[in-house]
Amino acid sequence: MNNHLLFSIAAHDPDTAARGGLIELPRGVIETPCFMPIATHGAVKTLAPWEVRELGAQIILSNTYHLYLRPGMELINRYGGVHRFMGWEQPLLTDSGGYQVFSLASMRKVNDDGVTFQSHLDGTTHHFTPELVIDLQRQLGSDFVMALDECPPGDAPLRAIKEAVARTTSWARRCLDRFGTTESGGDHPQTLCLVVQGGTDPHLRRQSVEELLALGAPAYAIGGLAVGEPREALFATLELLNELLPVDKPRYLMGVGTPADLVRAAALGMDMFDCVLPTRNARNGQLFTPNGTLNIRNARYRSDLEPVQADCGCPLCANFGRAYLGHLFHTGEVLGLRLATIHNLRFYLRLMARMRQAIREGCFRSWSGEFLQQYEGEAE
Ligand SMILES: [Zn+2]
Structure with missing residues (x-):
């Protein structure tokens, strides 16, 4: 069956x-x-x-x-x-x-x-x-x-x-x-x-x-x-x-x-x-990055023109800066929720793809050690 x-x-x-x-x-x-x-x-x-x-x-x-x-x-x-x-x-x-x-x-x-x-x-x-x-x-x-x-x-x-x-x-x-x-x-x-x-x-x-x-x-x-x-x-x-x-x-x-x-x-x-x-x-304004999470509602991003994650390439990071995303959240624009969701899901799904690659290459231990050090070492 x-x-x-x-x-x-x-x-x-x-x-x-x-x-x-x-x-x-x-x-x-x-x-x-x-x-x-x-x-x-x-x-x-x-x-x-x-x-x-x-x-x-x-x-x-x-x-x-x-x-x-x-x-x-x-x-x-x-x-x-x-x-x-x-x-x-x-x-x-x-x-x-x-x-x-x-x-x-x-x-x-x-x-x-x-x-x-x-x-x-x-x-x-x-x-x-x-x-x-x-x-x-x-x-x-x-x-x-x-x-x-x-x-x-x-x-x-x-x-x-x-x-x-x-x-x-x-x-x-x-x-x-x-x-x-x-x-x-x-x-x-x-x-x-x-x-x-x-x-x-x-x-x-x-x-x-x-x-x-x-x-x-x-x-x-x-x-x-x-x-x-x-x-x-x-x-x-x-x-x-x-x-x-x-x-x-x-x-x-x-x-x-x-x-x-x-x-x-x-x-x-x-x-x-x-x-x-x-x-x-994502809908609460928390974005995942290789350096830990950041909350886009935080005042420190109000004039930050950089993307949420420079090497991401998702539609949010390719087109918009942190200050704009923060603005969307502050004004309650639905686009902010969509863009943050797209970025976070892309981050998770790409993380899984990286894990699969590290397993194929037989280097999961060293890859995961580096990932965890960067992710947990610099978390907000
Ligand atoms: Zn992104």
Whole structure:
């Protein structure tokens, strides 16, 4: 049922666990490590899909929770799936909606059957089960479908994390069963990805991986990180997961992170990433550069005619200076949001391309050392 997903590793870095891979899907080939821009409501905020493609995105992510609430499945079904709805023809991953239920919904009750929640929009009550989130993603027709998992906060007590692991395994089994007996509502076959939980506890992580490997899936995601735990605990957990997860399956690290986080996580064998940082921070005026971040609203840029990043070449840096971008932000011009988003996404997507190149050339350790020194050494 999943043999349409081909994953091959083209290069292993000799000094780190970084790997350069190819994920072959009916809608396109994805080179890894890769970054997925987020299109929460079916749009990468401020950009048209062809702009996202032009910036170098190979795959994007959209949110089942949000699309289910607005516009609702009936309309998306009339389009024949989310790709045609939003005009994106390349690969697309949808999350299960679970994370939003746990982080956004105003009320939620979890039991073994599923999770009941109130919409953050209008307070209406809904019930997500493993079967329903598979059915919803079948209708969306996304290329990667995520199993429903329970994601406790970073400071949750061990007992809660333990319960979440057990529930996530039982839900993964039900997702696999449902996935095996249904078909995509879109034009192409889909791939189901299971989510590992266990917080930063090594025993629970090991248990979660073992239980999910016994179920078998073509791809594994790492959930329950980047939820407020200390940085060292995040990377220690990734080091362990790099040993536990099968080498020949794609690993998707959910919700991470800063450019420095991505470089460090790729060195620990992670393949796929998503994060709101480049797009959300762009709209707050924060720009990513090889020398760290700068906030364009800062008074020091008011008369700075230099581009945000001299060697960038994106439409912002090729045409405008920092003072002009700052002016757009101060006056609330929509163009400012668009240009900052374009620059930040270009920065992230080019960073991934540089990582892939360093892996191919077998020099990831020295390249990443230089990158991190420049990025973290001079951060604002
Ligand atoms: Zn730029």
